[in-house]
Amino acid sequence: MNLAIKDIRFNLARFALTALGIGFLLMGAIGAIGLYRGIVADALLVIDHIGADLWVVQGERVGPFAEGSSISSTMDRRVEGVEGIASVRRFVQFSQQFSFAGKVRRATITGLDYPRDDGAWFELKAGRHLEASHFEAIADDSVGLPLGATIRLAKDDYRIVGLTHGLVDSAGDGLLFVSINDATAIASRRPSEQVLLARETSGNAAPQGDGASPSSVPQDSKIAAVLVGLAPGADVARIKAAILAWGDTNVLSSAEQRDLLLNQRLWRLRLQILAFASVLLLVTAIVISLIIYTLTMEKLHQIALLKLLGARNSAIVAMILQQAGLIGLFGFGLAMLLSHLTFPNFPRRIVMLPQDLGIFFAILCVICLVASWFGIAQALKVRAQEVLS
Amino acid sequence: MTGAPLLSVRNAARHYQSGETVVRALDGASLEAHAGELIGIMGPSGSGKSTLLLICGLLEPPSAGEIYIRDRLVSYPGADLDKLRGFRRDHIGFVFQKANLIPFLTATENVSIALEIADVEARAARGYATQLLGALDLGHRIDNRPSRLSGGEQQRVAVARALANDPPLILADEPTAALDSVRGRQVMELFRRIAVERSACVMVVTHDPRSLDLFDRVIELSDGRILSEPSQPVQAHP
Ligand SMILES: Nc1ncnc2c1ncn2[C@@H]1O[C@H](COP(=O)(O)OP(=O)(O)OP(=O)(O)O)[C@@H](O)[C@H]1O
Numbered sequence: 041m042n043l044a045i046k047d048i049r050f051n052l053a054r055f056a057l058t059a060l061g062i063g064f065l066l067m068g069a070i071g072a073i074g075l076y077r078g079i080v081a082d083a084l085l086v087i088d089h090i091g092a093d094l095w096v097v098q099g100e101r102v103g104p105f106a107e108g109s110s111i112s113s114t115m116d117r118r119v120e121g122v123e124g125i126a127s128v129r130r131f132v133q134f135s136q137q138f139s140f141a142g143k144v145r146r147a148t149i150t151g152l153d154y155p156r157d158d159g160a161w162f163e164l165k166a167g168r169h170l171e172a173s174h175f176e177a178i179a180d181d182s183v184g185l186p187l188g189a190t191i192r193l194a195k196d197d198y199r200i201v202g203l204t205h206g207l208v209d210s211a212g213d214g215l216l217f218v219s220i221n222d223a224t225a226i227a228s229r230r231p232s233e234q235v236l237l238a239r240e241t242s243g244n245a246a247p248q249g250d251g252a253s254p255s256s257v258p259q260d261s262k263i264a265a266v267l268v269g270l271a272p273g274a275d276v277a278r279i280k281a282a283i284l285a286w287g288d289t290n291v292l293s294s295a296e297q298r299d300l301l302l303n304q305r306l307w308r309l310r311l312q313i314l315a316f317a318s319v320l321l322l323v324t325a326i327v328i329s330l331i332i333y334t335l336t337m338e339k340l341h342q343i344a345l346l347k348l349l350g351a352r353n354s355a356i357v358a359m360i361l362q363q364a365g366l367i368g369l370f371g372f373g374l375a376m377l378l379s380h381l382t383f384p385n386f387p388r389r390i391v392m393l394p395q396d397l398g399i400f401f402a403i404l405c406v407i408c409l410v411a412s413w414f415g416i417a418q419a420l421k422v423r424a425q426e427v428l429s
Numbered sequence: 430m431t432g433a434p435l436l437s438v439r440n441a442a443r444h445y446q447s448g449e450t451v452v453r454a455l456d457g458a459s460l461e462a463h464a465g466e467l468i469g470i471m472g473p474s475g476s477g478k479s480t481l482l483l484i485c486g487l488l489e490p491p492s493a494g495e496i497y498i499r500d501r502l503v504s505y506p507g508a509d510l511d512k513l514r515g516f517r518r519d520h521i522g523f524v525f526q527k528a529n530l531i532p533f534l535t536a537t538e539n540v541s542i543a544l545e546i547a548d549v550e551a552r553a554a555r556g557y558a559t560q561l562l563g564a565l566d567l568g569h570r571i572d573n574r575p576s577r578l579s580g581g582e583q584q585r586v587a588v589a590r591a592l593a594n595d596p597p598l599i600l601a602d603e604p605t606a607a608l609d610s611v612r613g614r615q616v617m618e619l620f621r622r623i624a625v626e627r628s629a630c631v632m633v634v635t636h637d638p639r640s641l642d643l644f645d646r647v648i649e650l651s652d653g654r655i656l657s658e659p660s661q662p663v664q665a666h667p
């Protein structure tokens with residue numbers, strides 16, 4: 041007869057609540073780690089998928105993610121001339137608010153260098169990639185735009201021709217892809233009053249300034265970076281040196297971009313989330329230990345009785361371990377279930393890596409073992425005659 | 430009674446240190462008990478009845494003296510009684526004032542657990558437990574949990590549990606104290622039957638003089654000493 045299971049079945053509601061409580065706690069810890077993983081994954085989405093070997097950015101800056109970067113929109117031609125470079129694409133990215141269906145939406149507008157880049161490097165969940173150099177957009181579903189919708193950005197209407205899923209920037213805003221020319225046009229949007237004022241002060245100067253015009257949008261007819269694809273066998277060091285020698289540009293590898301993003305820009309956030317996750321794990325560990333320990337303590341009378349009946353220590357240890365194990369197992373199972381049910385509905389990506397879950401499971405096992413060990417130590421100390429007290 | 434005694438207590442004492450003073454719970458008691466005997470242990474509160482039972486039951490070692498079961502020295506000052514758990518399981522059954530049933534087990538399971546602990550195969554244990562409960566007029570209660578049983582029924586389940594491994598020695602400490610007189614009498618008569626039918630030695634601590642007629646003899650304790658042993662003549666029982 042399995043005493044652990046008999047006891048659980050007798051106190052089923054209580055067992056279920058305990059497992060549920062542990063499940064929620066674990067879910068919190070899994071969520072915190074998953075949020076951390078999600079932030080990192082989101083941040084690296086574009087860098088990892090856009091397929092650039094080098095990023096040519098504004099001189100003396102480490103843009104466009106860790107710092108601002110603004111270079112001439114014709115820089116790609118200059119870069120293309122460097123030996124060993126197979127492909128160049130222009131890149132720009134900035135936050136934009138607009139209204140759709142009466143609600144304010146946020147998106148991170150990302151310029152695709154159409155026709156060199158129609159967005160084939162990311163997967164679509166619906167619709168198609170860009171097929172025209174103007175007024176087409178591909179939106180992430182998190183922006184909340186349906187396929188075929190028309191939105192107004194700056195002075196033009198854009199039609200949503202494709203939808204992606206899970207393509208966001210490091211702040212979690214959904215990406216909205218348009219052609220790079222459209223993107224620079226949207227970025228250089230200025231109220232007409234500002235244009236008039238600018239004309240007046242500079243005495244009939246051209247409305248499209250040469251960079252010296254006062255504007256709240258720093259990318260004014262500029263782009264953020266040129267993405268470089270290297271030819272096979274190209275000498276990276278020489279190419280970098282050549283581009284750096286121009287003086288007005290800086291050049292970064294994808295690895296450097298990753299490092300800048302994770303270890304500079306997102307450093308505090310990562311640390312913060314990790315700290316929270318640790319606290320949650322600690323709380324979970326303490327609570328689970330306490331639950332298992334008190335469960336055993338409650339049984340001391342019955343354990344004394346079992347000893348009186350002549351039960352071996354191994355039978356008593358097995359009962360305690362089985363019960364702890366079952367609670368841990370069910371708690372973990374519920375945590376898995378709850379996580380998979382709820383996290384997809386969270387506003388930010390929660391990444392549950394199998395190895396993270398494995399580590400959680402291992403930690404849980406250790407917690408259960410340690411807590412049981414304390415309980416077992418008490419149980420083995422209890423004397424048979426304590427049945428009488 | 431003839432033959433070697435089942436239980437032999439020789440000059441057993443049990444002293445408890447209570448602050449500065451020493452409590453002599455048991456102060457040099459000797460007795461012999463034989464198979465088939467139903468022995469009553471009586472005496473005023475604090476006279477050492479429970480202590481005597483704990484020492485006979487190998488739950489506490491004596492401070493002085495020895496305990497023999499079937500001529501084997503089993504307990505003495507400083508004995509490691511936890512090592513005797515297996516021996517206790519095979520030789521001694523306990524019944525206390527409270528039935529101490531495991532709340533999440535049915536009546537049958539509460540009995541068969543004692544058998545399973547003694548490595549009896551689960552199905553056989555169940556069968557024998559059911560049979561035992563039937564013999565104690567609990568056949569209709571076998572699948573009930575303790576909370577559904579009356580006090581007397583619970584106590585009879587506890588008796589069945591004590592009998593499960595067929596121990597030659599059964600020790601009961603005020604088993605009827607929590608029962609009304611009718612049920613108390615039933616339990617005492619049960620012990621009588623067990624002593625006769627299983628030729629077990631049953632030692633019962635009781636305050637109830639109404640069961641005196643059932644005992645083969647009564648051991649009277651006072652201040653940790655046995656007063657009246659051997660005193661009462663052995664009565665004849667069917
Ligand atoms: N663990 C202990 N520590 C200290 N003193 C104890 C202990 N156990 C028993 N005593 C003392 O030993 C004496 C005998 O106790 P015991 O329990 O054997 O009496 P009893 O005859 O069973 O009494 P009652 O009829 O009230 O159950 C009492 O004075 C009691 O206070």
Ligand SMILES: [Mg+2]
Nearest residue numbers: 478479480602
């Ligand atoms: Mg007593």
